[in-house]
Amino acid sequence: MANIFKEEFENLILHSIKKQYGNIEVPELKYSIDIVFGKDWDISSSIALKLSKVLKKSPKMIAEEVVKNIKSSKFFSEITTVNGYINAKLSVTELSNFVLKEVSSQKEKYGSSDLGKGKLVLLEYPSVNPNKPWHIGHLRNPLLGDSLSNILNFCSYTTNRLDYIEDLGLQMAEILWGKKNLDWKLTDKKYDQFLGEKYVEINNRIKEDEEAKKEITHILKKMEDTSSKEAREIREIAENSVKAQYETAFKYLLYHDLLIWESDILSEKLLEKSLELLKKNSLVYIEEEGKLKGCTVLKTSLSSKTEEENKKVLLRSNGVPTYLGKDIALHMWKLGIIKIHFKSKEFISQPDGSKVITTFNTGKVLNFTGADIAINIIGSAQNEPQTVLKNTLEVIDPKKAKNLIHVSYGELSLKEGKISGRSGTWLGNERNYTADDLFKFTVERAKEIILSSDKLSPNINPDEVSKKIAISAIKFDLLKIDPITKITFDWDKALDFNSNSGPYCMYMYARTCRIIEKSKEIIKSAKLSDKDISYAERDYGFELLKLLSLCSDRVEKAATEYKPNVIAEYLLEISALFGKFYEHNSVLKGGDATNLRLAIVSSVKQTLYNMLMLLGIEPLSSM
RNA sequence: GGACAUGUGGCGUAACUUGGAUAGCGCAUCGGCUUGCGGAGCCGAGGGUUGCGGGUUCAAAUCCCGCCAUGUCCGCCA
Secondary structure (H helix, E strand, C coil): CCCHHHHHHHHHHHHHHHHHHCCCCCCCHHHHEEECCCCCCCEEECHHHHHHHHHCCCHHHHHHHHHHHCCCCCCEEEEEEECCEEEEEECHHHHHHHHHHHHHHHHHHCCCCCCCCCCEEEEECCCCCCCCCCEHHHHHHHHHHHHHHHHHHHCCCEEEEEEEECCCCHHHHHHHHHHHHCCCCCCCCCHHHHHHHHHHHHHHHHCCCHHHHHHHHHHHHHHCCCCCHHHHHHHHHHHHHHHHHHHHHHHCCCCCCEEEEHHHHHHCCHHHHHHHHHHHCCCEEECCCCCCCCCEEEECCCCCCCCCCCEEEEECCCCCECHHHHHHHHHHHHCCCCCCCCEEEEEEECCCCCEEEEEECCCEECCCCCCCEEEEEEEHHHHHHHHHHHHHHHHHCHHHHCCEEEEEECCEEECCEECCCCCCCCCCCCCCCEHHHHHHHHHHHHHHHHHHCCCCCCCCCHHHHHHHHHHHHHHHHHHCCCCCCCEEECHHHHCCCCCCCHHHHHHHHHHHHHHHHHHCCCCCCCCCCHHHHCCCCCCHHHHHHHHHCCHHHHHHHHHHHCCCHHHHHHHHHHHHHHHHHHHHCCCCCCHHHHHHHHHHHHHHHHHHHHHHHHCCCCCCCCC
């Protein structure tokens, strides 16, 4: 739902332009209009500047003519022109009345949109190999995925959160080799941590061991037969590993709906069907000579590539499928190009009460025939493979391929370089660069701050509160930045809850809660009257309401651009303005304006709550 | 070598899709505000040729071209 004041302003201007200049095209009108802050006016359009060329007149003259012909409206006053801009003041009472009533009637739906009504979105994240704990670099992925799922959901999309588990790849074959050739006694470490450390050890061992590498290739081949002993063994390891990884996810309030296993893609013959379809479209063939002799090869057509580079192996010469081969198959299923009915069972119960379903070789048929949109949250390192995937699907079903979206994000690194699971740079001395340790140390830091506060409320539980503060700090930090921007992780920065932070927004939310709570003794009437509204002035309260009126605009922007940082920015704007508001306007001792100001606080509270939830942050009423 | 992405005060970032008024915010630095609804706060100061060069335009951080720098990818890895 767009901002009605902007819409109304647009209509008035359009009407005036048509009246003055006849039926000319005004294509950019919508984008020329902005609600502005800290100026003598509230809303502005630069359309006269844009029309200058078309009409061959000076912007100033156009603006004046448009203003002269503009119809009066109860929403606006003092419609004027400055330097070719058309500016107006918003009616303080109309806007206040409208926004306050909208928020109080829509409550936790305030800011939502019907953009995606009736559409099913499949979001895949984070698809971390099940042989290591999530490290800090991995964490950015599910935070983006979870937040985008929330945002799309808020825009009326039905969302399904999918995790793809690669239990048949090289990395798992290496784990199995390690289990047979290394000392493999389980410790009291978390299982994914144990595997991750072993994986580093394995890599050091096999680096120059040709014999071991051969054995691993052999294991890999055996695993492809999903009924083999090896496949069953590795599936069990992987299931336990995923369960351990999900313990981490749950700390961060990250949940999923469905797990798709690589092994099930093979056993359900999805890969075969996909190869058939590719063959039918002349996209694959068996290479008969050269270094790829015996491989089933996909012909791609990236113009920047040589003919050789445009060959992608889908089946190795020994018949074992590559990652890309399986990935193409998976995406044909996701988009309903191939309909396969996986069997499924319950995998795990999540702390929010929901259950994760997993594909399996036996069980209930999974009723799924394709999503309207498939979103992959994948690091920018995989931009090219994702392009290959999309281009390939485009040949087969252009319409559906269009709905495959790669949300590409900049990988997180350390000051000293990349985080690598294989070489073990995620292991530190005192602290590992894992999502578990990040959580642990951030919680500690939060608790330290809570306990050192002399305003500590006796009612709060420092353990519970510090966890939620930590979540807000970590999530906000990683989500406030445009996904495409690379991040260099730094412990000092991570543990510094500065002003542009989750805790800052949480603090402002807590303040709104406290004011509302205290108001219960003095509140005059629960219902806001016209008289109450009449005390509205052009002050910080009004600026706040202007800002709140933009809520669904911002949400839709975040949804259509797949950018949760739009929401984080918005939260900071509201928080900062609210900080000024309560510093400059007493709410509880606001005289005649008390009821109005309380209503403003209440609206801010609701909006902060709704936006924090979109980032996967649960607000606290005191902290 | 080719392709893609990125480059904004000392540091981190917003605005780039849709060109528009004084490039917004935080950290750090310096100064001020608490008998007051919670100081994780508020007020103020200094700090910018938006990587460089050209072009388009009444107007460029934004669009186009060239260059430079950084990162990533280009494997019978995933």
